[in-house]
Amino acid sequence: xxxxxxxxxxxxxxxxxxxxxxxxxxxxxxxxxxxxxxxxxxxxxxxxxxxxxxxxxxxxxxxxxxxxxxxxxxxxxxxxxxxxxxxxxxxxxxxxxxxxxxxxxxxxxxxxxxxxxxxxxxxxxxxxxxxxxxxxxxxxxxxxxxxxxxxxxxxxxxxxxxxxxxxxxxxxxxxxxxxxxxxxxxxxxxxxxxxxxxxxxxxxxxxxxxxxxxxxxxxxxxxxxxxxxxxxxxxxxxxxx
Amino acid sequence: xxxxxxxxxxxxxxxxxxxxxxxxxxxxxxxxxxxxxxxxxxxxxxxxxxxxxxxxxxxxxxxxxxxxxxxxxxxxxxxxxxxxxxxxxxxxxxxxxxxxxxxxxxxxxxxxxxxxxxxxxxxxxxxxxxxxxxxxxxxxxxxxxxxxxxxxxxxxxxxxxxxxxxxxxxxxxxxxxxxxxxxxxxxxxxxxxxxxxxxxxxxxxxxxxxxxxxxxxxxxxxxxxxxxxxxxxxxxxxxxxxxxxxxxxxxxxxxxxxxxxxxxxxxxxxxxxxxx
Numbered sequence: 001x002x003x004x005x006x007x008x009x010x011x012x013x014x015x016x017x018x019x020x021x022x023x024x025x026x027x028x029x030x031x032x033x034x035x036x037x038x039x040x041x042x043x044x045x046x047x048x049x050x051x052x053x054x055x056x057x058x059x060x061x062x063x064x065x066x067x068x069x070x071x072x073x074x075x076x077x078x079x080x081x082x083x084x085x086x087x088x089x090x091x092x093x094x095x096x097x098x099x100x101x102x103x104x105x106x107x108x109x110x111x112x113x114x115x116x117x118x119x120x121x122x123x124x125x126x127x128x129x130x131x132x133x134x135x136x137x138x139x140x141x142x143x144x145x146x147x148x149x150x151x152x153x154x155x156x157x158x159x160x161x162x163x164x165x166x167x168x169x170x171x172x173x174x175x176x177x178x179x180x181x182x183x184x185x186x187x188x189x190x191x192x193x194x195x196x197x198x199x200x201x202x203x204x205x206x207x208x209x210x211x212x213x214x215x216x217x218x219x220x221x222x223x224x225x226x227x228x229x230x231x232x233x234x235x236x237x238x239x240x241x
Numbered sequence: 242x243x244x245x246x247x248x249x250x251x252x253x254x255x256x257x258x259x260x261x262x263x264x265x266x267x268x269x270x271x272x273x274x275x276x277x278x279x280x281x282x283x284x285x286x287x288x289x290x291x292x293x294x295x296x297x298x299x300x301x302x303x304x305x306x307x308x309x310x311x312x313x314x315x316x317x318x319x320x321x322x323x324x325x326x327x328x329x330x331x332x333x334x335x336x337x338x339x340x341x342x343x344x345x346x347x348x349x350x351x352x353x354x355x356x357x358x359x360x361x362x363x364x365x366x367x368x369x370x371x372x373x374x375x376x377x378x379x380x381x382x383x384x385x386x387x388x389x390x391x392x393x394x395x396x397x398x399x400x401x402x403x404x405x406x407x408x409x410x411x412x413x414x415x416x417x418x419x420x421x422x423x424x425x426x427x428x429x430x431x432x433x434x435x436x437x438x439x440x441x442x443x444x445x446x447x448x449x450x451x452x453x454x455x456x457x458x459x460x461x462x463x464x465x466x467x468x469x470x471x472x473x474x475x476x477x478x479x480x481x482x483x484x485x486x487x488x489x490x491x492x493x494x495x496x497x498x499x500x501x502x503x504x505x506x507x508x509x510x511x512x513x514x515x516x517x
Contacts, residue, residue: 060408074408081408088402091276093452093461102398105409110395138456151405158409 013038013162013194014059019068021058028054030218031068036196038161041188041208044198045228046215052198053084055215056166059196073162078106080155084166084198086147090140097135099150100126103157122157128183129153144171152180156187163187165197181208202229253477259370259378260473260491263431266382267443268451268469269462270389270424275448277400281334282319282421283428283444287437288341289315290429295348305377308429315341316425320418322403367435368487374434381430385423396420397458435488442492443469450495450502468498 012035021029028051036042044052057063058070060081072079080103088099101114101122108114114122126132129149134142142150148171155163163184169177185208187193202209212228214221223231253260274282290308297307315337323330389396398406399416407413431440451465476491 062404062407074410078408078410081405083404087404089276089278091278091452092397092401093276093456093458094397094401095457098458099401102402102405102409105394105398105406105411108394110392154405 011038012036013073014196015069015071016055016058017069017071019058019065019070021054021063021065021068023054027066028218029058029065029220032218032220034213034220034222036194038194039188039192040211041185041195042197042211042213042222043202043209044196044213044215045200045202046198047200050215051218051220052215053166055220056164056196056198060164077161078158079162079164080158080160081163082151082155082165082168084170086151088139088147088151090138092139094139095136096131096139096142096146096150097122097126099139100131100154100157103154103159106158106160125153125157128156129179145173145176148172149176149180156183160193162194163196165195167198167200169199252481253368255372255375256367256370256487257474257477259375259434260367260477261470262375262378262382263367263435263440264443264447264469264473264491265466266386266427267431267440268447268465269386270427271444271448272451272458272461272465273396273400273420274424274444275452279319279330279334280445281331281338282424283441284437285334285338285341286312286315286425286428287432287440288338288345289425290432291437292341292345292348293429294433295345299348304433305430308433309426311341312425312429313422316421317418320414320421322417366488367439367491370434378430378434381426385427388419388423392416392419439488439492442495446492446495446499447472450499453499453502453506468495472498 014034014036016032016034019029019032019034020027021032032055034055044055046052054063058065059072060079061070061072061074101118104114104118104122108118123132123135126135129152131146131149131153134146139147139150148169152165152168155165155168165184168184169180172180184195184197188195196213202212209225211222212225214223214228271283274280289312293308293311294304295307296311297304300307318337319330319333323333395406395411395416396419398409399411399413400420403413406416428440428444431443435443447469448461448465450468451461451463454464455461472494473491476494477487479485479494480487480490
């Protein structure tokens with residue numbers, strides 16, 4: 001059993017204690033202990049099938065752990081979430097603006113009408129992602145990259161304190177990928193938002209992330225980036241030999 | 242022509258009002274039946290409602306209650322998220338349809354009712370709609386319509402992206418169950434007076450035409466309801482003028498609107514291509 005904590009002294013806002021999780025007969029996460037503090041900018045790195053998505057789904061409350069305890073602040077304020085697989089069916093006659101506006105639900109609830117400020121906020125967010133000119137297009141008419149940006153923009157519109165993103169840039173070109181990560185980093189540094197995201201490559205976060213959450217075969221290890229890089233170098237060298 | 246129109250209104254009376262209400266409400270709810278890709282649910286719920294009526298005939302209680310109870314049970318089963326199971330929802334709908342269709346005939350086979358009477362009781366006929374039918378249908382459909390538009394936002398978000406809706410704090414099971422429950426109520430009430438074929442037509446054909454006509458959700462609702470109501474009125478008029486079976490004439494009228502929508506859709510596509 002390994003307990004991992006991010007290096008900051010403040011109280012943790014997300015805690016996983018002895019979490020075991022899986023699907024059917026298969027166990028994906030083995031007794032995970034994890035503490036995440038407010039303002040963390042934490043990438044979850046690991047190969048396919050390592051358990052990154054499962055861990056994020058456990059944190060979000062989308063999957064119940066078989067045993068263990070998960071404590072999150074999401075009952076009071078929902079997180080901004082970007083799923084790995086986009087679940088939106090293009091058959092629905094909804095515009096990009098409507099998709100992004102969905103992020104305002106925690107604020108508006110089922111009954112409150114959107115104010116002018118809310119609309120402006122959505123348009124501003126769309127503009128930040130170069131989506132403004134496509135605001136009235138149907139979701140079905142958008143390219144894969146635009147759809148990806150739309151769900152990222154929707155997460156930002158929530159105004160959440162915690163962002164959970166599962167491979168948020170998998171369908172974006174290099175420039176857009178850089179923009180999204182710099183936006184996420186700014187949110188973490190300037191507004192003390194907690195940003196958790198699963199990725200495969202360290203390329204765009206090598207300079208920004210201080211710690212890495214390495215997920216492998218259902219085991220989770222939090223380590224400083226330098227240590228993670230050294231381990232990876234050693235592993236690559238041994239594979240070459 | 243005016244004589245025919247006056248004759249249509251006189252002959253159909255309550256049937257016309259019931260037809261307008263049933264077609265509008267079914268066509269509006271049908272938009273989500275089509276977009277959620279559960280098209281088969283319309284015909285299945287109609288058969289389940291018929292089975293409930295058959296049960297009520299055997300055990301002597303109100304047909305509306307029989308249809309309502311059985312439809313509610315089936316709706317509760319269908320609200321289960323089948324996406325994560327080994328059997329798709331369509332297969333469950335298929336099994337339910339077969340069981341309900343066979344059971345409703347088996348239940349009344351040995352009863353003292355004649356074939357025509359059984360057909361009318363089980364599958365309804367818009368022409369025979371009475372003042373009581375209008376009242377019963379209004380008592381069910383109007384509250385459902387109010388519920389639907391009042392809670393359109395969480396219902397839409399739940400159907401659009403279930404996982405995100407859950408993360409945002411929506412009670413997705415509640416919204417799914419309540420939608421399918423209201424759909425069940427509407428279908429069971431509508432099938433009793435309009436017949437399962439016509440209800441299925443309103444649930445599927447009108448929304449499909451509306452989806453081809455517009456890209457905006459609120460306009461899709463308007464077009465869908467307008468398509469259902471106008472085909473009902475046109476069908477009634479044509480059936481009176483040319484002495485044709487009413488339900489089938491309405492169904493064909495709805496399909497003509499759908500064909501019109503298909504032509505419009507491709508014509509606009511071609512026009513846009515030509516302009517480029």
